[in-house]
Amino acid sequence: MSAVMNTPHASDAMRRRTRYFMLGAFLVAAIAFAVIAASGINQNLVYYWTPTDLHAAGDKAYGATIRLGGMVSPGSIRNHGGASGVEFDVHDAGGKVHVKSSGVPPQMFRENIGVVVEGTMVQGGYFKSNRLMVSHDNEYKAPEAGHPMSQEELKKLMKTTEGME
């Protein structure tokens, strides 16, 4: 006899019992899903605050370690010559927050890209961060779709992945 043909079957009594287990499992699963989905849609769980959220929170925003997420405002990036650290504004539709971040920003960091910074809002009116993360969108495009890239462009692109820790 084959292995598959030989595999044991449960008795009828067990089968009746297991169907109740299945109902129970589905009930628990459905309730868990409903609770999590509802909390997700209600935004009870927050990964980062937007500049709008931060302004709306007023004094409550100060002091606590939070994440702030938004777009890097064009023309706002200031590097401290030589020293590590970067300053820039993060904005969304409803506001702007000045960020001072220590450390070297990731290679993808540029104007008009999404960032998530972790840190605290300090009394000077800016957001002090020691963790800067770039959040890119879901677009993956070939350079100049349809046109072959020049060697120079290719070299420049290759460079973006070099020298990283």
Place this chain on the structure above:
Amino acid sequence: MHETANNRYPVLPFILIGLGVLCLAFGSYFGLFVAPPERYMGEVQRIMYVHVPTAWNALLAITFAFVCAIVFLFNGNFKWDARLEAGIEVGVLLAFLLCVQGAIWAKPTWGVWWDWDPRLTTTAVLLFAFLGILALRKFVEDPVKRGIWSAVATIIAYVDVPIVYFSVRWWNSLHQLQSSPATVSSQFYIPLRVNAFGILFLMTGFIMLRARLASLRHVNEIAPPPMMAEEAGELA
């Protein structure tokens, strides 16, 4: 034991594994050497050609285990318990690889290896939940209890799969939204799709072989081979 078709060493899984390796070799060659680098990310974007197919197939393997759990609880046939074990084991392996590939991609693009973003957190929960079910199976000796408990646990843990999928829409996240053909250049389609089929074939072959092994163990557990039974009789 008689030699029957089912008892012969399986050929189909090895054909699938071979096909999977071929697809991955072709898709990865295309992805590494033929497709252009991404306009902003450059060369590092090429990890997408394994990361995205791994994600699709990890969720598929876990979904297969979920279906096995339902069928097992419905008909009590241990063949489905064996398939569930295989599906979870391969799914856990793929979910682990997914997290590692994601970290490798995240460091040069996001600037960090990991962050507790909703997508990453729910994926980690998925990995550990199903790893937990595999651990549970090791602890329960009675095959009937093991089958029922792990099927129930699989149905409950499966709740996390739609949450992983919707996490990037429901919450603010560091991880980007799902891409679609509209957001990806057509030059990237071939390596993405060929590798997706490559991992699918590889995964199917692995699941078939692993389920066969689990079935053989079931037979052994419930009716030990004659030799062992005789020895046990002599000892008693």
